[in-house]
Amino acid sequence: MIKLFQLVPDLYWVVVYAFMFLVVSTNVMATRAEIDKPTLEYKIKSTYLFNFIKYVEWPERRLNSAPQNSLIIGVVGECRFGNALNFFAGKTVKGKSVVIKKINDMYKMEECHILFFSSSESKNIKRYIRFLKSKATLTIGESTGFINQGGIIEFVINQGVVNFKFNLDIAKKEGFVVSSKLLKIAKEVKGK
Amino acid sequence: MLFIKIKEWFQRCISIILYIVLGLIILPTVSIANNDDLSMDQLADLDLFALSNIKVTTVSRSAEKLSSTSAAVYVITNEDIRRSGVTNIPEALRMAPGVQVAQLDANKWAISIRGFNSLFADKLLVMIDGRTVYNPLFSGVYWDVQDVLLEDVDRIEVVRGPGGTLWGANAVNGVINIITKNAEDTQGGLIALGGGSEESGSSSIRYGGRLGANSHYRVYTKYFDRNDFVDVKGQDTHDEWDMFQSGFRMDWNFAEDDSLIIQGDYYDGTAGQNVSVTIPTVIGATFFPDEVDISGGNFMTRWEHRFPSDSDIALQLYYDRTERRSTTNEENRDTLDLDFQYRVNAIEQHNIIWGLGYRQSSKVSKGSFTITFNPLRRNTELFSGFIHDDVELIKDRLHLIVGSKFEHNDFSGFEYQPSLRLKWTPDERRTIWGAVSRAVQTPSEGTSDLRINAAMVPVSPPPPVILAPVNLTGNKDLDSQTAMAYEIGFRSELSDRISLDFSFFYNEYDDIINIELVPGGMAVIFDNILNGETYGGEVLARFKITNRWLLTAGYTGLQMQLHPNSSTLNQSIDESMERVNPHNQVHLRSIHQLPHNFEFDTMVYFVDNIDVSPPLMSTIHIASYLRLDIRLGWRPKANLEFSISAQNILDDQHVEFVDSSSSVQGSKIERSIHAKITWKF
Numbered sequence: 001m002i003k004l005f006q007l008v009p010d011l012y013w014v015v016v017y018a019f020m021f022l023v024v025s026t027n028v029m030a031t032r033a034e035i036d037k038p039t040l041e042y043k044i045k046s047t048y049l050f051n052f053i054k055y056v057e058w059p060e061r062r063l064n065s066a067p068q069n070s071l072i073i074g075v076v077g078e079c080r081f082g083n084a085l086n087f088f089a090g091k092t093v094k095g096k097s098v099v100i101k102k103i104n105d106m107y108k109m110e111e112c113h114i115l116f117f118s119s120s121e122s123k124n125i126k127r128y129i130r131f132l133k134s135k136a137t138l139t140i141g142e143s144t145g146f147i148n149q150g151g152i153i154e155f156v157i158n159q160g161v162v163n164f165k166f167n168l169d170i171a172k173k174e175g176f177v178v179s180s181k182l183l184k185i186a187k188e189v190k191g192k
Numbered sequence: 193m194l195f196i197k198i199k200e201w202f203q204r205c206i207s208i209i210l211y212i213v214l215g216l217i218i219l220p221t222v223s224i225a226n227n228d229d230l231s232m233d234q235l236a237d238l239d240l241f242a243l244s245n246i247k248v249t250t251v252s253r254s255a256e257k258l259s260s261t262s263a264a265v266y267v268i269t270n271e272d273i274r275r276s277g278v279t280n281i282p283e284a285l286r287m288a289p290g291v292q293v294a295q296l297d298a299n300k301w302a303i304s305i306r307g308f309n310s311l312f313a314d315k316l317l318v319m320i321d322g323r324t325v326y327n328p329l330f331s332g333v334y335w336d337v338q339d340v341l342l343e344d345v346d347r348i349e350v351v352r353g354p355g356g357t358l359w360g361a362n363a364v365n366g367v368i369n370i371i372t373k374n375a376e377d378t379q380g381g382l383i384a385l386g387g388g389s390e391e392s393g394s395s396s397i398r399y400g401g402r403l404g405a406n407s408h409y410r411v412y413t414k415y416f417d418r419n420d421f422v423d424v425k426g427q428d429t430h431d432e433w434d435m436f437q438s439g440f441r442m443d444w445n446f447a448e449d450d451s452l453i454i455q456g457d458y459y460d461g462t463a464g465q466n467v468s469v470t471i472p473t474v475i476g477a478t479f480f481p482d483e484v485d486i487s488g489g490n491f492m493t494r495w496e497h498r499f500p501s502d503s504d505i506a507l508q509l510y511y512d513r514t515e516r517r518s519t520t521n522e523e524n525r526d527t528l529d530l531d532f533q534y535r536v537n538a539i540e541q542h543n544i545i546w547g548l549g550y551r552q553s554s555k556v557s558k559g560s561f562t563i564t565f566n567p568l569r570r571n572t573e574l575f576s577g578f579i580h581d582d583v584e585l586i587k588d589r590l591h592l593i594v595g596s597k598f599e600h601n602d603f604s605g606f607e608y609q610p611s612l613r614l615k616w617t618p619d620e621r622r623t624i625w626g627a628v629s630r631a632v633q634t635p636s637e638g639t640s641d642l643r644i645n646a647a648m649v650p651v652s653p654p655p656p657v658i659l660a661p662v663n664l665t666g667n668k669d670l671d672s673q674t675a676m677a678y679e680i681g682f683r684s685e686l687s688d689r690i691s692l693d694f695s696f697f698y699n700e701y702d703d704i705i706n707i708e709l710v711p712g713g714m715a716v717i718f719d720n721i722l723n724g725e726t727y728g729g730e731v732l733a734r735f736k737i738t739n740r741w742l743l744t745a746g747y748t749g750l751q752m753q754l755h756p757n758s759s760t761l762n763q764s765i766d767e768s769m770e771r772v773n774p775h776n777q778v779h780l781r782s783i784h785q786l787p788h789n790f791e792f793d794t795m796v797y798f799v800d801n802i803d804v805s806p807p808l809m810s811t812i813h814i815a816s817y818l819r820l821d822i823r824l825g826w827r828p829k830a831n832l833e834f835s836i837s838a839q840n841i842l843d844d845q846h847v848e849f850v851d852s853s854s855s856v857q858g859s860k861i862e863r864s865i866h867a868k869i870t871w872k873f
Contacts, residue, residue, distance in 0.1 A: 039739055040230060044246055047235045051243065078688070080739075087232040119688055122620060144620045145588070163244050185240050 038082030044162045045142070045155055046085040049073060049116060052138065052153065053093050055182035058113060059175040062136040063096070065111075071096035072111055074103040076128070077118030106131060117141040117151070125149045136174050147190055152176075156187060163187040262593055262615035262625040264290065264352040264681055264695035264730065270373075273342050275783050275793045277823035277837025277866065279391055279416070281370065282335045284342070286797060287781065288350040289746035290366075290695075290730040292773050294799075294849035297431035297859040298390070298421050299336040299463040302849045305352050305366030306697065307726045307752050307773050311851045315633055315675075317355065317363035320370045321455065322531075323492055323510050326362055328553060328572065329523055329565075331636035336463045337486050337514065338370075339437055341396055341412045343382055343870070346373040352730065353697060354631035354677045356609035357595045360549070360576055364631040364675050365699075372455075375400055375408040375443040381873045386416075388866030390839075393417045406445040413438040420464060421859035422845065429859040430481035435461030449498040458489040466857035467519055470562045470645045470661060477562075477647040479857050480519060488514035502537040520855075522558040527551065543582040550575055555637070563855075565641040566666070572637065575600045591615040603635040604672040621685040629677045635670035639705050639718045642666040646854070649714075660714060664707065667718045676700045689736040696729035704754070706769070709761040721762060722769075724754035740785035748777040768805030772852070774816070776800040791825035791835075804850040817846045831872040838865045 038046075053071060063071075071093065075081065079102060089100045103109055106128070115137055117125060122143035129150035132139060139151045146154035147167040152174070154165040169191030171178055183189050230246070238246075266288045278284045282301040286293045292309050294302045304313035312332030318325050325338050348370050355367035379400040386394040393416065400410035417434040439457035446452060467482040492510035499505075512527040533547035554571040557564075580595030596610035611629035618624070645661035652658040681695035701724050708719035728750035735743040750773050754766035778798040786792050801816040823837035840846070845860035 040246070043230065043232060043235055044243060047232075047238070047243055048240075050236070051240055055240070084232055087236065148588075161245060182240065185244050 038084040042080045043084045046081050050088040055179040057177035059136050070099045071113050072099045073114045074101045074112035075116050076103045077121035114138045119143045262613045266350045268348040270345055289732045290352040290748050295861050296849045298418050299433035301335045309773050315364040316366050317359055318368045328637045330638045344372050344378050346371045353679050354629040356631040357597050357611040360597055361632050361634045364633045375410045375441050378410045384870040386868035390864035391418050409442040411440045421862055429466050430464040431859055433463045451496045453494045456491040460487040468855050475648055482519045484518040486516050504535050506533045520560045520562040525555040527553045541584040546579040548577050563644050572602045589617055601634050607632045623683045626680045631675045633673040640666045640668050662714055664716045671703050671720050673704050674702045691734045693732040698727045700725050721757050721760040722754050726752045742783040744781040746779045771803035774800035774802050789827045793823040795821040804852050806852050806854045812850045814847050818842055833870040836867045
């Protein structure tokens with residue numbers, strides 16, 4: 001038994017090198033689709049994004065402004081949804097077909113009904129919000145203080161659970177009608 | 193021989209670096225199998241309420257919450273513990289930067305923060321769910337009886353630096369707060385079985401259920417059995433250890449704004465040791481194998497009420513019983529503690545917390561010729577109060593935190609421990625903080641009442657030889673030891689993937705209690721004989737290389753400069769204490785999610801050499817060591833986990849610490865391997 005233990009350090013390096021070989025070979029075989037697998041956190045966040053559509057009413061003209069009867073969800077910044085958000089692409093809600101778009105240009109934001117700002121964009125939030133003022137866009141973020149910067153919904157993680165804060169003041173100003181059920185679930189509502 | 197060793201080390205270091213560098217290049221693009229339990233189909237069927245109740249665990253988020261605290265804090269999460277493969281709390285503490293963990297034998301650890309390490313390190317306060325587990329008899333923590341079901345631990349908060357302003361005396365250099373989960377979060381059953389070369393067998397069973405709409409409970413029981421280590425000569429050190437523990441917790445939200453926690457534990461076991469026994473007719477002292485019977489229990493209840501004004505109150509009561517029987521001493525202790533706390537959020541920009549506390553501790557000990565106490569029975573009382581105000585000077589940006597603890601104890605009377613902190617948050621990702629605090633270490637039952645006959649020495653030439661004991665006696669006229677601590681820290685999230693945490697400290701100590709020589713050479717006595725400074729810092733970096741791979745690197749640096757008072761006879765004491773803590777410690781952890789639900793986790797620790805000098809004996813040098821632990825886990829299903837972990841892979845055995853009081857013999861810490869299966873239902 002003692003003899004065996006003396007071998008362990010050498011064995012460890014054998015394992016490490018074998019493991020590295022495994023890593024390299026797996027890498028070669030890797031396919032694009034597998035890289036897109038998201039974490040549970042972003043699966044839940046994408047499900048929220050889709051659900052928000054059901055509980056928020058856009059001003060009538062805003063909803064009909066988009067082409068081909070679609071409802072557009074835009075993602076700004078580093079996208080961690082992988083293929084989770086695409087799960088909802090093409091699904092019909094409120095008679096509209098959901099379209100998912102990756103937004104790299106500020107002027108493309110205008111056509112989106114929902115905009116999600118990744119935490120990688122935390123420095124630019126104020127600028128975006130100023131640009132989106134009075135455009136009836138449901139702004140959703142995940143950086144701390146998002147609703148204090150004028151955003152409408154801020155994802156928070158509290159005790160391991162994904163929840164959100166809601167800025168009702170801004171939502172009302174932008175002309176949204178929000179279901180009380182949504183506000184009940186929100187962790188915090190600003191301007192009740 | 194030495195050259196070969198160095199060469200081997202060097203090769204290993206190179207390999208580790210190579211491994212990391214290659215990993216850095218290759219892994220970000222690697223395909224990783226999806227491990228999360230819920231598919232998009234399942235999630236899409238859930239309503240909003242169900243969605244808002246799904247637990248996700250993210251390492252970076254808990255760190256984010258930390259990014260705004262104004263102290264050097266590190267949190268060991270439940271996931272950290274699971275991924276480390278450790279089976280007890282002391283070993284888990286190795287993960288926290290700035291903590292010096294040195295194992296003495298199979299069931300004893302010397303654990304300290306920022307210096308002054310010893311088997312009874314007295315400048316560290318340890319709490320489990322708000323219950324202080326610091327033992328006033330030896331002014332230290334008996335780590336062999338501080339256990340919880342590790343699967344039910346929510347987090348271990350490790351605060352480096354003085355915490356006396358909130359927690360009271362003895363939190364001079366740090367606070368360790370072990371917090372278990374709410375019963376609501378531990379619903380269902382859990383069975384964990386393990387076994388290995390050192391921990392020969394362990395089993396844990398927990399079941400959590402619901403008592404009503406707003407009330408949850410859990411009950412658990414665990415047992416483990418550890419083998420003994422060997423001494424320097426390869427002989428068994430009789431430090432085998434077995435322990436049975438059982439307990440419960442109930443969380444009841446009996447009204448919308450009220451919650452009640454009731455919890456309790458009972459434990460019983462034996463911890464072996466080679467204890468130093470002095471026999472009146474034998475020269476010197478002899479190590480004897482000894483079995484220490486350890487048992488005890490505790491009961492805690494806490495009521496919290498929240499007012500509509502966002503203020504809240506909490507009332508907590510606990511009772512703790514410990515029993516400890518060894519060849520040389522027996523101690524039975526009852527502790528009763530009552531705490532009240534009120535948080536007021538009424539004044540704009542001020543968040544004020546104040547509280548009152550009372551603690552009574554009564555012990556009965558039964559000494560022996562080797563060790564005894566005067567008096568053998570003692571009842572001590574502690575009255576305390578604190579006030580703490582967090583002032584928001586500039587909204588979300590600048591905070592000033594002032595506060596003080598006031599207390600009255602039976603040994604040194606009235607004490608105060610103020611602190612002043614400033615926290616600047618230039619943006620969400622950065623925090624810069626600084627603090628000045630005064631902390632107090634009160635004399636303890638040990639330093640006041642202890643009487644040890646350390647060894648017998650001949651006092652006359654033969655024949656006949658007359659033997660007399662060399663003894664260490666307590667001192668009833670001791671002053672408190674005080675510390676002024678100056679700290680600064682900086683925390684930054686450079687990106688979503690990299691975060692850094694720096695903290696630096698300079699502490700000044702006055703009236704440090706240590707061993708004073710008595711003219712004649714046959715006795716030593718506790719006295720306030722030292723002043724000194726410690727300085728150093730801790731650096732922690734986290735790299736989230738991919739969503740599935742996290743690297744953590746930490747460095748701890750520490751220097752101690754001690755100066756004996758001009759009046760003391762023990763002028764060499766400074767040299768014997770300055771080196772009890774390693775000057776440098778480095779740790780590196782890799783937490784890695786592999787394809788097919790495998791997990792591969794590596795921990796590397798480097799601990800610099802130390803010197804321990806038992807009084808009246810020559811210095812013992814303990815060489816630096818490099819320790820490597822690995823764990824391979826496999827979770828074929830969300831509720832089933834297999835794991836194999838190995839500790840101390842790089843050497844057969846090494847010494848980590850020697851008890852400076854020479855009361856117990858140390859062991860060499862051996863390589864060990866451990867397998868575990870965990871099933872949740």
